[in-house]
Amino acid sequence: MEPSNAAIAGGRAPAVASIFTPLARQVREASLLTRRPGFYLGLLGVLTGATIALVVGSFMLGHSWFQLLLAAALGVLLTQFAFVSHEASHHQVFEPGKANDRLGRLLANGVVGISHSWWVTKHNKHHANPNQLGRDPDIEFDTISFTTEDAAKKSGFMGALTRRQGWLFFPLLLLEGLNLHIVSLRTLIASPRSRARTWELVTIAARLSLYLGLVFWLLPPGIAAAFVGVQLAVFGVYMGASFAPNHKGMAIIPAGVKLDFLSKQVLTSRNVSGGWFMTQFMGGLNHQVEHHLFPNMARPQLAKARVLVREHCIANDLPYTEVGLFRSYGIVIRYLNEVGLSARDPFDCPTHRQLGGY
Numbered sequence: 316m317e318p319s320n321a322a323i324a325g326g327r328a329p330a331v332a333s334i335f336t337p338l339a340r341q342v343r344e345a346s347l348l349t350r351r352p353g354f355y356l357g358l359l360g361v362l363t364g365a366t367i368a369l370v371v372g373s374f375m376l377g378h379s380w381f382q383l384l385l386a387a388a389l390g391v392l393l394t395q396f397a398f399v400s401h402e403a404s405h406h407q408v409f410e411p412g413k414a415n416d417r418l419g420r421l422l423a424n425g426v427v428g429i430s431h432s433w434w435v436t437k438h439n440k441h442h443a444n445p446n447q448l449g450r451d452p453d454i455e456f457d458t459i460s461f462t463t464e465d466a467a468k469k470s471g472f473m474g475a476l477t478r479r480q481g482w483l484f485f486p487l488l489l490l491e492g493l494n495l496h497i498v499s500l501r502t503l504i505a506s507p508r509s510r511a512r513t514w515e516l517v518t519i520a521a522r523l524s525l526y527l528g529l530v531f532w533l534l535p536p537g538i539a540a541a542f543v544g545v546q547l548a549v550f551g552v553y554m555g556a557s558f559a560p561n562h563k564g565m566a567i568i569p570a571g572v573k574l575d576f577l578s579k580q581v582l583t584s585r586n587v588s589g590g591w592f593m594t595q596f597m598g599g600l601n602h603q604v605e606h607h608l609f610p611n612m613a614r615p616q617l618a619k620a621r622v623l624v625r626e627h628c629i630a631n632d633l634p635y636t637e638v639g640l641f642r643s644y645g646i647v648i649r650y651l652n653e654v655g656l657s658a659r660d661p662f663d664c665p666t667h668r669q670l671g672g673y
Contacts, residue, residue, distance in 0.1 A: 335577040335608075338627040342609060347620050351613040355399060355408045362399075366392050370529075378535055386542040390492070390549025397427045397554065398598025404435050406611045424518040428526070430499035432506070432515060442610055446583040447568040454567070459484065462567065463657050481652030484559070485552065485644075492551030557596075560587050560643035561603040564650035565636070580607040581628055585646075586621070586637035593640065594618065604628075604635065 342348060369392065373385050400422035402408055406415040423431035437452050444450035448462065460466035460477050469477040476483060500519065506512055531539045566582045568574065574582070587593055587601035594601055594614065602617035605624050612620060628635040638646070 334575065334631050338577070338608070338623065341623050341627070342612075342620055345619065345623065347616045347623075348609065348612060349616070350408065350410050351615050352409050354613065354615050355402070358395075359399060362392055362395050373533060378538065380538060380541075382534060382538055382542055383545045386545035387549045390546045391553060393427055393546070393550050394553040394557070395598065396422050397429070397550075398557075398600070400427060400431070401434075401438070402599065402614060404431070404438065407613045420515070420518075424515050425522050428519055428522050429495055430503040430515055430519065432511065433499040433502045442607060444568070445580065445607065446562050446565060447570065447572075447579075449570040453562070458487065459651065460654055461563070461651075463654055466654050466657070477655040479652070480655045481648040481650070484648060484651055485556070488552045488555035489548040490551060491555050492547035492549075495551070495554070496547075556644075557598065557600050559647050560640065561585055561600060563647040577608070577631070578633060580604070581633050581635065583607075584636070585643060586635075587640050587643055588637055589640060591618075601640075604637075 366389075369385055369388055373382060376382055376385065399408070400419050403415045403419035403422065406412050408418060409415050419435070420431045423429050423434060441451050441453045446454060448454070454461040456465045456468070458473075458476070459480055460469065466477050466480075480487075503512060503515055503519075527543070530542055533539075534542060562583055562585065565585055568579065568583065581604055584603040584607050586604050587597065589596070589601060594617065599606060599614035599617055602621055605612065605617045605620045608624060609620060625635045625637075
């Protein structure tokens with residue numbers, strides 16, 4: 316069930332912002348906020364072992380175009396490392412906050428190659444105000460438009476792309492891996508000087524030099540360039556395909572509208588069904604509702620929390636949205652196409668219709 320924006324347009328704020336309190340109490344009493352470091356250490360062990368095996372396999376394979384299969388596998392592994400970095404940044408892994416921060420920085424900067432400080436700053440703003448105009452950086456004006464107002468600003472080539480942006484969304488993700496590296500590095504370089512910034516730049520530069528140096532030393536230039544391209548493409552598609560189903564096509568909160576915490580997080584978030592496999596495949600992002608309500612909850616606890624959260628939402632007349640993975644992709648594509656096409660008519664857009672002419 317997809318929620319409309321009808322309640323949001325009126326500034327839905329259930330009286331009692333405390334409607335979240337009973338749910339939080341239930342979750343605590345069920346010990347669902349207990350960290351699970353053993354799970355994450357085991358997962359990191361598996362990912363590290365797989366990465367070492369991939370490097371050894373690449374040496375054994377030699378100058379072969381079959382190296383591109385290993386490049387695709389590396390893109391998958393780096394995405395899985397990024398998931399753990401994301402969880403560490405939310406303090407889901409260890410009880411002490413500093414241990415999480417150190418792990419997050421190590422994985423983001425040294426393994427994935429993306430600025431940890433940039434990601435945390437941007438992602439925290441998103442969590443505080445998901446899908447709210449002017450406050451959520453994930454729906455700001457960019458290549459993809461999430462509102463008719465932004466879509467209407469596009470002209471020429473970008474206008475043509477916007478009108479087809481739903482169909483082009485997943486092909487565009489082939490470039491998202493490269494975009495994430497460039498944007499995070501550009502933001503980091505432009506940030507004020509500090510010791511933390513210097514160490515981040517040094518770590519990312521060392522990781523990039525080691526990675527590119529090894530690939531171009533081991534492989535001929537053509538295969539090496541293709542290897543890097545395939546790895547970045549798979550990384551971008553996998554990251555985008557994991558994050559996109561969570562909020563795209565869900566309710567958009569107008570600027571200035573205030574909602575209670577529970578409503579704000581639930582109305583804008585979508586779960587993806589699929590059980591244990593989907594939880595591992597998406598790094599826990601399939602339990603987006605629970606993740607937004609309890610961002611420091613460890614991945615293995617999310618499925619148990621889902622039962623409590625769903626029951627609480629039903630009891631409080633809040634739509635709890637959960638669909639299959641491919642249906643979620645269909646919703647995202649349809650919504651983006653509607654926004655792009657409706658830019659020609661500001662009175663025929665998803666947001667405007669959901670708000671009832673708000």
